[in-house]
Structure formats: C-alpha cells, structure tokens
Amino acid sequence: MSGGVYGGDEVGALVFDIGSYTVRAGYAGEDCPKADFPTVIGVTLDREDGSAPMETDGEKPKQSGTAYYIDTNQLRVPREQMEVMSPLKNGMSTSLMFEHYNIPAFFLCKTAVLSSFANGRSTGLVLDSGATHTTAIPVHDGYVLQQCIVKSPLAGDFMSMQCRELFQDLSVEIVPPYIIASKDPVREGSPASWKKKEKLPQVTRSWHNYMCNTVIQDFQASVLQVSDSPYDEQVAAQMPTVHYELPNGYNCDFGAERLKIPEGLFDPSNAKGLSGNTMLGVGHVVTTSVGMCDIDIRPGLYGSVIVTGGNTLIQGFTDRLNRELSQKTPPSMRLKLIANNTTVERRFSAWIGGSILASLGTFQQMWISKQEYEEGGKQCVDRKCP
Amino acid sequence: MATGADVRDILELAGAENDTGPISKKDIINSDKKKSKKSTETLTFKRPEGMHREVYALLYSDKKDAPPLLPSDTTQGYRTVKAKLGCKRVRPWKWMPFTNPARKDGAIFHHWRRAAEEGKDYPFARFNKTVQVPVYSEQEYQQHLHDDGWTKAETDHLFDLCKRFDLRFVVIHDRYDHQQYRKRSVEDLKERYYNICGKLAKVRAATGSEPKVYIFDAGHEKRRKEQLERLFNRTPEQVAEEEYLVQELRKIETRKKEREKKAQDLQKLITAADTTTEMRRAERKATKKKLPQKRETEKPAVPETAGIKFPDFKSAGVTLRSQRMKLPSSVGQKKIKAIEQILTEQGVDLNPIDLVLVYELKQAHANCEYEQQMLQHRYEALLKASGASVPQSEATGLEGQAWPGVEEIKTEAKEQIIDVVGAPLTPNSVRHINTVTFTHAHPLISQSILPLVI
Numbered sequence: 001m002s003g004g005v006y007g008g009d010e011v012g013a014l015v016f017d018i019g020s021y022t023v024r025a026g027y028a029g030e031d032c033p034k035a036d037f038p039t040v041i042g043v044t045l046d047r048e049d050g051s052a053p054m055e056t057d058g059e060k061p062k063q064s065g066t067a068y069y070i071d072t073n074q075l076r077v078p079r080e081q082m083e084v085m086s087p088l089k090n091g092m093s094t095s096l097m098f099e100h101y102n103i104p105a106f107f108l109c110k111t112a113v114l115s116s117f118a119n120g121r122s123t124g125l126v127l128d129s130g131a132t133h134t135t136a137i138p139v140h141d142g143y144v145l146q147q148c149i150v151k152s153p154l155a156g157d158f159m160s161m162q163c164r165e166l167f168q169d170l171s172v173e174i175v176p177p178y179i180i181a182s183k184d185p186v187r188e189g190s191p192a193s194w195k196k197k198e199k200l201p202q203v204t205r206s207w208h209n210y211m212c213n214t215v216i217q218d219f220q221a222s223v224l225q226v227s228d229s230p231y232d233e234q235v236a237a238q239m240p241t242v243h244y245e246l247p248n249g250y251n252c253d254f255g256a257e258r259l260k261i262p263e264g265l266f267d268p269s270n271a272k273g274l275s276g277n278t279m280l281g282v283g284h285v286v287t288t289s290v291g292m293c294d295i296d297i298r299p300g301l302y303g304s305v306i307v308t309g310g311n312t313l314i315q316g317f318t319d320r321l322n323r324e325l326s327q328k329t330p331p332s333m334r335l336k337l338i339a340n341n342t343t344v345e346r347r348f349s350a351w352i353g354g355s356i357l358a359s360l361g362t363f364q365q366m367w368i369s370k371q372e373y374e375e376g377g378k379q380c381v382d383r384k385c386p
Numbered sequence: 387m388a389t390g391a392d393v394r395d396i397l398e399l400a401g402a403e404n405d406t407g408p409i410s411k412k413d414i415i416n417s418d419k420k421k422s423k424k425s426t427e428t429l430t431f432k433r434p435e436g437m438h439r440e441v442y443a444l445l446y447s448d449k450k451d452a453p454p455l456l457p458s459d460t461t462q463g464y465r466t467v468k469a470k471l472g473c474k475r476v477r478p479w480k481w482m483p484f485t486n487p488a489r490k491d492g493a494i495f496h497h498w499r500r501a502a503e504e505g506k507d508y509p510f511a512r513f514n515k516t517v518q519v520p521v522y523s524e525q526e527y528q529q530h531l532h533d534d535g536w537t538k539a540e541t542d543h544l545f546d547l548c549k550r551f552d553l554r555f556v557v558i559h560d561r562y563d564h565q566q567y568r569k570r571s572v573e574d575l576k577e578r579y580y581n582i583c584g585k586l587a588k589v590r591a592a593t594g595s596e597p598k599v600y601i602f603d604a605g606h607e608k609r610r611k612e613q614l615e616r617l618f619n620r621t622p623e624q625v626a627e628e629e630y631l632v633q634e635l636r637k638i639e640t641r642k643k644e645r646e647k648k649a650q651d652l653q654k655l656i657t658a659a660d661t662t663t664e665m666r667r668a669e670r671k672a673t674k675k676k677l678p679q680k681r682e683t684e685k686p687a688v689p690e691t692a693g694i695k696f697p698d699f700k701s702a703g704v705t706l707r708s709q710r711m712k713l714p715s716s717v718g719q720k721k722i723k724a725i726e727q728i729l730t731e732q733g734v735d736l737n738p739i740d741l742v743l744v745y746e747l748k749q750a751h752a753n754c755e756y757e758q759q760m761l762q763h764r765y766e767a768l769l770k771a772s773g774a775s776v777p778q779s780e781a782t783g784l785e786g787q788a789w790p791g792v793e794e795i796k797t798e799a800k801e802q803i804i805d806v807v808g809a810p811l812t813p814n815s816v817r818h819i820n821t822v823t824f825t826h827a828h829p830l831i832s833q834s835i836l837p838l839v840i
Contacts, residue, residue, distance in 0.1 A: 009497055009510060010497055010498055011495050011496065011497045012496065012497070104493070104495075105493065105495070140554070140556050140557060141554050141556075141557065143551065143554065143557040143560075145556070145557065145560040146560055146561070147560050148560070293556075294556050294559070294572055294611075295611050295614045295615055295618065296556070296611070296614075297556055298618070330617075330618050330619075330620060330625075331622070331625060333618075361509065361510030361513075362510050362513045362514075364486050364489075364495060364508075364510065365486050365488035365489045365510075365511075365514060367489075367493070367495075369489075369491050369493035370493075371491045371493060372491050372493075375491075383550065
C-alpha cells in the first residue's frame with residue numbers, strides 16, 4: 001500500500017533470486033516468494049525444447065524419460081510490461097533481459113546486500129551457507145566490500161557427500177521412492193525388505209542420481225546436528241540418538257554420526273575426504289573476512305553478523321558459531337549474531353530483501369530503464385548497480 | 387462490512403456531514419470536536435490569601451457542577467484511542483503513470499495512487515540528496531592541483547568513485563582500481579581528496595574571505611589505525627597480564643599512601659612534642675624571672691596538635707585547678723589505664739598532656755619497629771628465594787639507619803620530657819626511669835598495637 005506512510009510505493013515489480021539449489025521468484029512488496037523450485041531443468045531426449053530462461057548458471061541438462069520443465073506459470077503474469085529485478089552475485093545476462101523479454105526496467109543487486117536489508121541493517125557481515133559454498137561477505141553502508149569476501153566450499157553439498165559416504169560405510173543402499181512399490185517393516189539395523197515397481201521407464205543416470213540426492217538431503221536436514229563444543233568422542237557417545245527411516249524401510253538410530261558429520265563444517269581438519277588442511281572452518285571464514293577489512297569498520301561488522309542460507313538451519317549451527325566467534329574476537333568487541341528462527345526467512349532472506357528494496361519509494365529512481373540501457377550499454381549496469 | 391457512509395454513498399443520500407474534503411488524521415483518531423469548545427468557557431477564581439486550599443475548594447470549585455451521582459465516563463482519558471475507519475466516503479485509487487523528477491531519463495512507470503492526488507509531484511523525489519563533490523577543470527588542475535604522486539587519470543578516477551559512492555571512503559578504497567594504479571591506502575585517498583578540496587576552496591573563494599578548509603592529518607590516522615590493530619590483536623594472556631599489572635600498581639599506591647600518612651602522623655607527634663618542650667623550657671625560664679601566676683596564662687597557649695584536648699572551663703570566680711586535670715570523656719579506656727599505670731609508677735601528679743604524647747610516641751615507635759621487623763623478614767625471604775645471601779648485620783644496619791632520626795628525636799624528646807618532669811630527680815634515676823617506663827609500657831603497648839596492625 002502506498003501513501004507515503006511507510007515509504008512504500010508499489011510499481012508492480014518482480015523479484016528473482018537464482019541460487020544454486022533453488023530459484024525464488026515473486027512479486028515485490030510481499031513477504032515470501034510465490035515460486036520456489038529447484039534450479040534444475042529437464043530436457044527430453046528426442047526434442048530439444050527451448051531452454052527456460054534461468055539456466056545461465058550452467059546446470060547440466062538432465063536426460064529423462066518424462067520431461068520436467070520449470071513451472072513458470074505459477075507466477076501468472078497478467079501484464080506484458082513488467083519490471084524485473086534479480087539479485088545475483090555474478091552478472092546476469094542483461095542483454096537477454098532487455099532484448100529477449102522486452103522489459104521496461106531492470107536492476108541487479110548483490111544477494112549479501114539484500115540479506116542485510118531484509119534484517120534491517122545496512123552494515124554487517126553476511127554469512128551465507130548454502131548448497132555449494134559458504135561465504136562471508138562484509139557489507140558496509142549498503143555496498144559490498146568485494147576484496148574482503150572469503151569463500152569456502154564446505155556447505156550443503158559437502159554435507160550430502162559425507163552422508164552418502166556414511167551410508168556406504170554402513171553398506172546401506174540408497175533407494176529413491178520412485179522405484180519402491182511396497183515395503184515391509186523391519187527391525188532396527190537389519191537390511192530393508194522392499195519390492196521394486198514394475199514397468200519402470202528407462203531413467204537416465206543423472207536423473208536417478210538427482211532422486212537419490214533428494215533422499216540424502218532429507219536425511220541431512222532431519223538428523224544432523226552441530227555440537228556446542230569441538231567434537232569429543234565421549235560427549236558424542238552420550239548424545240541422544242535419533243531414529244530415521246529411509247524410503248526403502250531401513251531404519252536405524254543415529255547417535256555419534258549425527259555430530260561427527262557437520263563437525264567438518266567448523267573443523268575441517270578431521271573431516272574425511274578433504275585433502276590437506278587448507279580448508280577454513282566457518283568460524284575462520286568469518287574472522288578472516290573481517291580481518292581483511294579496514295579496522296574502523298570492524299566493530300560494526302562484528303556487531304551485526306547476519307546468518308543466512310539453508311545450510312545454517314542445521315540444529316545447533318548458530319550456537320556453535322556464536323561460541324566460536326566469541327572465542328576468536330577480542331573481549332572488548334561487541335559480538336551480535338542475527339539469525340532468524342523461521343525457515344522461510346533464512347532461506348529466502350535475499351529474496352525478501354529484494355522485495356523490500358523494490359517496493360521503496362526512494363528506490364524508483366535507481367532502475368535502469370530501457371532508454372538508459374540503449375544509450376549506455378552494459379557499462380551502465382556496472383555503474384548503477386552497487 | 388458496509389458502514390453508514392458507504393450505505394449513504396450507495397443510496398446517494400445527502401449525508402448529514404457534507405465534509406467531503408480530504409480526511410486528516412484527526413478525523414480518524416479521536417475526533418471529539420465538542421471538547422475543544424469547553425476549554426474557553428471555564429473561569430478560574432483566585433483564592434484569597436490566608437484561606438486554606440481545602441476550605442476554598444469547598445466554597446468555590448472550578449467546574450461548578452454538583453458532585454457526580456453517576457460514575458463518570460473514563461473512556462476519554464485513559465483508553466487507548468481507536469481508529470474510526472469508514473467514517474467518510476471511499477476515495478478511489480487509480481493506476482496511473484508517473485515520472486520521477488529524480489530520474490534523468492524521464493522514464494514513465496505506473497503505480498497505484500489516489501485519484502485526488504493525480505498530477506501532484508512524486509513525493510519521494512525530495513529524498514534524492516547527493517554529496518557535493520567538487521569538480522575541477524583541466525586548467526585548474528594544471529595550475530593548482532598538480533602533484534607528483536598522483537597522475538591526472540588517477541585523480542579523475544578517484545573523484546569519479548567519490549561521486550558514485552558519496553564519499554564512503556571504505557567502499558571507494560575497496561572498488562579502487564589497484565591493478566591499473568598503485569596500491570593506495572584509505573588514508574592516501576582521503577589525503578589527496580581533502581588536499582584538493584582545500585586548494586579548490588582557497589582558489590575559488592572570493593578575495594578577502596577566508597574559506598573554511600578541512601585539514602586531514604594522514605600521519606595521525608595511520609598511527610591511530612596501527613594502534614587499534616595492535617589493541618585488537620592482543621592475546622588473552624596479554625590482556626590478563628595488563629590487568630594484573632594495573633592491580634599491582636593500585637596496591638603499591640595504597641601502600642605508599644599509608645606509609646606517607648603514618649609518617650605524617652609521626653611528624654605531627656614529634657612537632658607537638660617539640661613545641662611542648664619548648665614551651666616548657668620557655669616557661670621554666672620565665673618562672674625564674676616572672677611571677678608564678680603567669681603560668682596559668684601561658685598554659686592554654688600550648689598548641690594542641692596531639693594528645694588529649696581538655697575543655698576549657700569558662701567559669702567565673704574561684705575554681706579548683708584540679709578540675710582542669712580531669713580527662714575528657716573522649717579518651718579511650720586503654721589510654722586511661724596506661725596513663726594511670728604510668729602515673730602510679732612515676733608517683734607523680736603531672737599535666738597529662740605530656741604523658742599522652744609519650745604514650746602515643748611509644749605507640750608509633752613500636753609500630754615502626756614492628757613494620758621494620760616484618761619488612762626485614764620479607765626481604766630475607768625474598769633473598770632466600772632468589773638465592774642471594776646477604777649478611778644479616780648489613781640488612782639490620784641498613785634498616786636501622788632508616789630510622790635514625792626518629793629514634794634520636796624520640797629519645798631526645800623523652801629525655802627532655804623526663805628532664806622537665808623529673809626536675810628534682812638525679813641524672814641516674816632519669817635513665818632508670820627511661821628504661822623502666824619503656825619496658826613496662828612496652829608489653830602493654832605491644833599487646834594493643836598488634837591487633838591494630840593486623
């Protein structure tokens with residue numbers, strides 16, 4: 001609602017947040033995206049359908065028997081002329097937007113800036129732990145300090161890999177649900193007994209892998225926990241176990257493994273499958289990033305450490321991070337961790353920030369209009385977008 | 387839910403309120419128009435002086451109402467105000483195009499606005515404020531702003547960034563093209579910018595006026611940042627060490643203060659002793675020459691810096707001199723006992739001031755002796771701990787030397803006192819008395835001092 005009361009002005013903008021795991025899209029001014037779907041596209045074998053617009057991240061096209069596309073009709077865009085906004089770290093193809101889709105105005109913004117706006121701050125250190133990597137990005141006064149960004153590949157996908165190895169060690173087969181026709185209840189720990197579906201289509205390797213990944217990700221989300229202190233065998237043995245059942249019927253209690261696997265995020269030295277000790281734990285990532293910044297702004301950064309990203313929703317992540325940071329910072333420094341408790345806010349904080357930004361009255365002067373693009377070319381995007 | 391206004395609108399009745407003007411905040415929240423008129427009518431009468439407030443209230447009250455029979459309506463004052471929505475007709479909204487004066491290209495966007503506000507300016511355009519970054523011409527640069535460390539291209543780049551980022555130097559430093567130009571620190575950039583600003587201000591200012599120039603001290607900023615860096619990078623051990631040192635310093639200072647205080651007290655006693663003895667001497671000499679009546683007048687002139695203060699009796703007429711010797715009640719029990727003991731041993735009836743002085747001097751002396759012993763023991767313990775061996779005699783000699791003055795003065799004072807006191811006695815007995823009094827007093831004093839010291 002406009003009217004000058006809250007500084008809002010609705011022009012009917014769209015906000016896109018294209019991540020490596022999911023794409024979030026919706027209308028500006030709303031508090032959560034209307035569409036949230038995985039960043040994968042399916043292409044059928046015999047007819048090469050036109051690739052949907054969001055494949056610029058270079059996701060490998062998956063071959064499958066049945067074709068899956070991205071469901072863009074969910075947006076239900078009634079008007080033809082619509083402004084489009086998309087928060088991306090790397091440059092999105094501006095020319096694609098203007099020329100192919102004929103949009104009237106366009107704006108790009110970095111995800112870190114939008115995450116901090118969504119939490120009500122213009123200065124802070126954004127710790128984004130998503131699927132592919134964990135990054136610490138310092139934001140000062142609404143601008144990202146590009147030279148102080150620290151990236152680490154230990155994130156959601158790393159966790160999935162470790163879980164997969166765990167199941168391999170337990171010699172348990174991961175069976176995705178589409179294969180299973182029926183299953184029988186079995187005792188804990190004993191091998192599963194299930195019946196395979198008949199008349200399954202010939203699925204490709206990549207699609208099968210994708211389905212198995214969803215099973216593992218479900219396990220990862222529900223079972224894993226980060227311990228409060230650095231991993232200790234005795235302490236882990238005393239932790240309460242969690243019962244989990246795989247789709248094929250195999251069920252087991254997981255105790256020490258629950259804590260051991262996410263420990264790799266914070267302390268990569270004893271994680272399996274990592275070469276050498278060159279990886280940084282999450283605490284180190286944050287302190288390194290702040291250490292590279294100008295010393296005058298460091299208290300401001302430590303005073304608002306914003307935690308976003310789906311991977312941070314693992315139980316105990318924020319507590320452990322808080323503990324590690326308070327150990328590493330000097331005692332005079334005021335440390336404040338901002339972590340929204342709801343799943344929606346943490347996963348979609350960049351999108352929410354974009355929604356807020358696009359509906360502000362004072363933002364309407366910052367759009368890059370078609371006319372400006374025609375006059376200035378791509379350089380104007382670099383100049384105008386922070 | 388249809389309100390009265392809506393129904394009237396549908397049926398197109400001419401409503402009671404024809405106020406179809408723009409709704410203000412007052413209409414929605416707490417629109418009680420009747421209240422405003424009442425305040426002008428009430429008159430207040432001043433109560434006459436001397437009349438009590440309550441009496442006046444009984445006779446004349448502000449409101450002139452009868453006392454209330456029904457409970458009053460408290461909804462006006464203490465209730466949280468509720469918004470009265472739906473009190474006027476609906477104002478339609480329209481999807482209309484608009485241009486934002488803050489934009490340079492004049493792009494036309496659309497948004498929802500009230501139909502009544504069509505044609506008005508875009509309200510958010512006034513928030514478009516920018517920082518004033520000075521722009522210099524080529525000529526000005528060649529004449530005034532030339533600098534060896536900075537090329538024109540680099541300076542232009544810097545000013546371009548300043549304009550883009552509104553003088554946020556941290557961000558400017560981050561986005562600075564370090565590959566193309568040299569690696570510059572934040573202070574370098576600031577220094578160059580403020581230098582140019584200052585020079586331009588001076589050059590462009592009208593002749594005769596002194597422009598206000600902001601001086602930037604890059605050296606100071608660098609040092610300050612280095613200091614901050616070191617402060618942040620302190621290890622916890624260093625912090626703990628610093629705190630420990632600060633505490634030690636505080637302890638040392640308190641001990642020093644205590645010592646000084648004791649020395650001062652001691653000094654006071656000594657001066658008191660000195661003055662009394664001097665007065666005594668003066669008195670003695672005076673008595674030889676003058677009449678004994680003069681003694682009375684000179685006695686009260688003795689400065690009472692130490693010892694017991696005796697109240698002066700201001701009674702007219704005849705008084706007994708023995709009354710003046712009565713000890714005031716502020717003297718402690720122990721002192722009284724000590725005094726009595728000394729008196730009985732002396733077998734002499736004296737002016738108690740001197741005795742008290744003696745007693746206090748003895749106390750101070752014993753204090754110092756005790757402290758000396760303590761420090762000596764501690765010193766030896768430290769020496770033993772460090773492995774060095776120092777002969778005993780040296781240590782005692784050293785410390786014995788530290789208090790020569792005091793002891794000399796004390797013995798001197800005592801002798802003088804005893805001299806004065808024991809005028810009829812022989813010199814031998816003087817010494818005897820000296821030691822006897824000391825040894826007798828000592829256990830008493832030491833018993834009393836030890837709890838004090840501890």
